[in-house]
Amino acid sequence: MKQTDGGVTAAQGFKAFGLRAGIKPGKTNKDMAMVWSDTPAAYAAVFTTNKVKAAPVLWDKEIADKGNTVRAIVINSGIANACTGEQGKKDTETTALLAADALSVSKEEVLVASTGVIGAPLPMDVIEKGIKELSGKLQSDIESGTLAAEAIMTTDTKKKEIAVEFELGGKRVTMGGMCKGSGMIHPNMGTMLAFVTTDAAISADLLKKALKEDVKDTFNMVSVDGDTSTNDTLMVLANGCAKNAPVTAEGEDFETFKKALHFINEYLAKRIAEDGEGATRLFETTVLNAKTKEDARILARSVISSNLTKAAIFGKDANWGRILCALGYSGGDFVPDKTDVTIKSDKGEIQLVAGGMAASYSEDVASEILGADAVTAVIDVHDGDFSATAWGCDLTFDYVTINADYRS
Amino acid sequence: MKQTDGGVTAAQGFKAFGLRAGIKPGKTNKDMAMVWSDTPAAYAAVFTTNKVKAAPVLWDKEIADKGNTVRAIVINSGIANACTGEQGKKDTETTALLAADALSVSKEEVLVASTGVIGAPLPMDVIEKGIKELSGKLQSDIESGTLAAEAIMTTDTKKKEIAVEFELGGKRVTMGGMCKGSGMIHPNMGTMLAFVTTDAAISADLLKKALKEDVKDTFNMVSVDGDTSTNDTLMVLANGCAKNAPVTAEGEDFETFKKALHFINEYLAKRIAEDGEGATRLFETTVLNAKTKEDARILARSVISSNLTKAAIFGKDANWGRILCALGYSGGDFVPDKTDVTIKSDKGEIQLVAGGMAASYSEDVASEILGADAVTAVIDVHDGDFSATAWGCDLTFDYVTINADYRS
Numbered sequence: 057m058k059q060t061d062g063g064v065t066a067a068q069g070f071k072a073f074g075l076r077a078g079i080k081p082g083k084t085n086k087d088m089a090m091v092w093s094d095t096p097a098a099y100a101a102v103f104t105t106n107k108v109k110a111a112p113v114l115w116d117k118e119i120a121d122k123g124n125t126v127r128a129i130v131i132n133s134g135i136a137n138a139c140t141g142e143q144g145k146k147d148t149e150t151t152a153l154l155a156a157d158a159l160s161v162s163k164e165e166v167l168v169a170s171t172g173v174i175g176a177p178l179p180m181d182v183i184e185k186g187i188k189e190l191s192g193k194l195q196s197d198i199e200s201g202t203l204a205a206e207a208i209m210t211t212d213t214k215k216k217e218i219a220v221e222f223e224l225g226g227k228r229v230t231m232g233g234m235c236k237g238s239g240m241i242h243p244n245m246g247t248m249l250a251f252v253t254t255d256a257a258i259s260a261d262l263l264k265k266a267l268k269e270d271v272k273d274t275f276n277m278v279s280v281d282g283d284t285s286t287n288d289t290l291m292v293l294a295n296g297c298a299k300n301a302p303v304t305a306e307g308e309d310f311e312t313f314k315k316a317l318h319f320i321n322e323y324l325a326k327r328i329a330e331d332g333e334g335a336t337r338l339f340e341t342t343v344l345n346a347k348t349k350e351d352a353r354i355l356a357r358s359v360i361s362s363n364l365t366k367a368a369i370f371g372k373d374a375n376w377g378r379i380l381c382a383l384g385y386s387g388g389d390f391v392p393d394k395t396d397v398t399i400k401s402d403k404g405e406i407q408l409v410a411g412g413m414a415a416s417y418s419e420d421v422a423s424e425i426l427g428a429d430a431v432t433a434v435i436d437v438h439d440g441d442f443s444a445t446a447w448g449c450d451l452t453f454d455y456v457t458i459n460a461d462y463r464s
Numbered sequence: 465m466k467q468t469d470g471g472v473t474a475a476q477g478f479k480a481f482g483l484r485a486g487i488k489p490g491k492t493n494k495d496m497a498m499v500w501s502d503t504p505a506a507y508a509a510v511f512t513t514n515k516v517k518a519a520p521v522l523w524d525k526e527i528a529d530k531g532n533t534v535r536a537i538v539i540n541s542g543i544a545n546a547c548t549g550e551q552g553k554k555d556t557e558t559t560a561l562l563a564a565d566a567l568s569v570s571k572e573e574v575l576v577a578s579t580g581v582i583g584a585p586l587p588m589d590v591i592e593k594g595i596k597e598l599s600g601k602l603q604s605d606i607e608s609g610t611l612a613a614e615a616i617m618t619t620d621t622k623k624k625e626i627a628v629e630f631e632l633g634g635k636r637v638t639m640g641g642m643c644k645g646s647g648m649i650h651p652n653m654g655t656m657l658a659f660v661t662t663d664a665a666i667s668a669d670l671l672k673k674a675l676k677e678d679v680k681d682t683f684n685m686v687s688v689d690g691d692t693s694t695n696d697t698l699m700v701l702a703n704g705c706a707k708n709a710p711v712t713a714e715g716e717d718f719e720t721f722k723k724a725l726h727f728i729n730e731y732l733a734k735r736i737a738e739d740g741e742g743a744t745r746l747f748e749t750t751v752l753n754a755k756t757k758e759d760a761r762i763l764a765r766s767v768i769s770s771n772l773t774k775a776a777i778f779g780k781d782a783n784w785g786r787i788l789c790a791l792g793y794s795g796g797d798f799v800p801d802k803t804d805v806t807i808k809s810d811k812g813e814i815q816l817v818a819g820g821m822a823a824s825y826s827e828d829v830a831s832e833i834l835g836a837d838a839v840t841a842v843i844d845v846h847d848g849d850f851s852a853t854a855w856g857c858d859l860t861f862d863y864v865t866i867n868a869d870y871r872s
Contacts, residue, residue: 373868
């Protein structure tokens with residue numbers, strides 16, 4: 057497997073485009089994107105667990121439940137189409153219908169994703185204009201994929217895309233993806249959306265299985281602020297254009313496919329954490345030697361989600377008491393007295409905790425290590441064989457600024 | 465029942481004192497307190513659910529489990545005596561022993577509470593000096609109770625104490641309390657500690673029952689930052705000095721006692737929320753008409769715990785999408801489409817959400833209402849008969865300052 061250029065258009069048979077339709081305020085921000093597959097693509101997706109689900113989430117979920125193939129995705133940023141009642145559902149269906157007409161497919165082959173302000177209605181005249189323009193401009197080049205990756209951004213400071221090539225059944229297969237989100241949610245201009253495309257031939261059932269398993273260790277291990285959006289969506293489209301012998305059973309090919317999917321998902325998930333609202337650094341936590349995989353995940357996630365730990369990371373303060381505290385209230389199983397904590401970055405590595413108590417270390421050296429752009433806490437609980445990693449960011453003044461002052 | 469002056473020394477037969485022993489940095493901050501009961505007091509307590517428990521928590525819990533009566537509480541601020549291993553346990557026992565010697569009681573009659581930096585050892589010479597001085601200065605006047613309330617503060621900006629008088633079996637009974645905490649935890653200088661004293665005669669079993677039930681709707685409905693301390697402790701001492709016919713069975717007297725305890729606990733819990741680290745306003749959320757009591761509690765607590773909602777309250781932004789979002793991921797049962805949201809304060813009242821969608825309201829009026837020192841969100845889910853209220857505060861720049869910069 058090797059990393060390559062591009063994102064959603066890297067795989068064969070996929071086209072995309074992104075442009076400004078006029079949903080967002082201002083005059084220059086792109087706010088609509090479209091992704092297209094030349095052939096019917098197997099489709100798998102996971103969605104927000106929030107009880108309040110945006111209209112496009114309900115639409116995409118219904119298509120996923122039916123198990124049909126799909127051809128296109130229409131995405132808008134600026135308005136989330138959440139808490140918009142029956143009108144919101146109609147607007148999502150109209151969006152799919154308009155795209156279906158423009159692309160000569162059926163509306164059940166069109167997925168829809170929205171991100172932005174909760175409670176506001178979609179400006180359907182703008183959406184209609186955008187769809188017409190997008191469907192005439194779809195291209196398979198890398199640049200067009202990048203335009204799509206830019207058009208789905210909201211409070212993101214960087215576009216997020218990635219692609220890899222690997223061999224599957226003797227054929228060269230490509231998988232690429234893009235995502236947006238600088239928090240699990242920022243309900244004015246928020247949500248985590250991710251789109252992965254591949255030219256691999258794989259059955260819908262195995263695609264779903266691979267996605268469902270992998271998301272536990274990638275996107276579900278990211279937190280910026282602990283708030284889960286009404287719109288979170290991660291979808292994978294596999295169109296078979298690579299002409300590999302279709303993956304229809306578990307085995308070596310399926311493992312290879314899963315490895316590529318994991319690479320893409322982990323890369324994109326980390327970019328979301330790193331670009332968290334107001335973040336100055338990526339904060340990674342690895343829990344080693346937990347009793348079960350789920351304990352490892354719970355423990356790791358609790359540390360990167362703790363406001364106090366996140367504020368300490370911002371302040372370059374080796375405040376290990378907050379880390380032990382977050383482990384302690386997580387609900388994950390571990391023995392405090394057996395726990396070691398080490399922090400590391402490209403500036404060095406130092407042990408803070410040995411057997412649940414302070415190790416002998418220099419606060420100055422620790423602070424220096426915590427000053428890097430990416431910081432990892434390695435927590436060895438010496439209690440079993442399972443490990444997990446979670447990704448978050450620091451809690452900063454800018455987080456408060458972005459979320460207190462946005463509409464005022 | 466009527467509110468009266470004072471705190472832990474308001475009830476008959478209780479003495480207290482607070483002073484500077486020299487645990488905290490600086491020269492003026494008080495850091496040790498003692499509470500004394502002239503007669504053996506029935507004792508009930510609830511403790512942190514954190515798996516990492518400070519040494520004094522383990523000590524007090526053992527005494528609670530044995531069900532013995534108690535005579536004294538020794539409290540220090542500045543150092544939490546958490547994550548301090550076997551030495552920490554010895555230090556707590558020594559603290560109890562020193563106080564027991566000075567007061568001529570047994571060490572099992574002495575409770576210990578600590579709050580402050582995690583991981584540091586207690587300076588036992590300073591503690592010893594403090595205990596000797598405190599035991600000679602115990603007084604039953606209101607001012608001595610206030611000195612104790614001041615000595616247990618850490619990042620608190622205000623002392624927190626309250627007392628009430630009520631009639632029980634024809635006798636005048638008094639109950640008073642003090643607490644500290646401006647967050648569920650601030651592991652450098654943190655923790656929620658609360659102490660309630662009453663001269664009511666009541667069996668230990670009923671005291672425990674009353675406390676266990678009431679804490680669900682008072683202290684457990686408060687959150688400042690979602691982090692649960694290693695040291696959280698709430699204890700109630702009842703010494704019977706009011707000479708009422710002892711409350712030994714459920715019935716009218718027990719209900720009267722519970723009402724007083726609820727008043728004290730709710731008052732103290734709200735003071736903690738209001739004095740949350742960096743807070744500029746108290747943020748109360750009441751959920752009405754939920755399917756079960758537990759659903760009402762879960763829903764209310766999720767809203768006051770949401771970083772995004774807290775940041776919006778700081779920014780006086782009527783961002784109801786964040787409130788619906790927090791309800792949605794809480795795990796509590798409700799129907800989004802039936803939900804109404806109204807905000808109110810001493811500056812007015814306005815409905816933001818009707819049936820899960822935007823009501824017609826003025827952003828300017830809403831912002832004006834949110835500018836008050838105390839703001840309430842009333843969420844009617846129209847789904848049953850149960851209600852609950854939770855208390856939190858806004859998320860501000862100062863929260864980040866306090867928690868990022870404390871040790872740097």
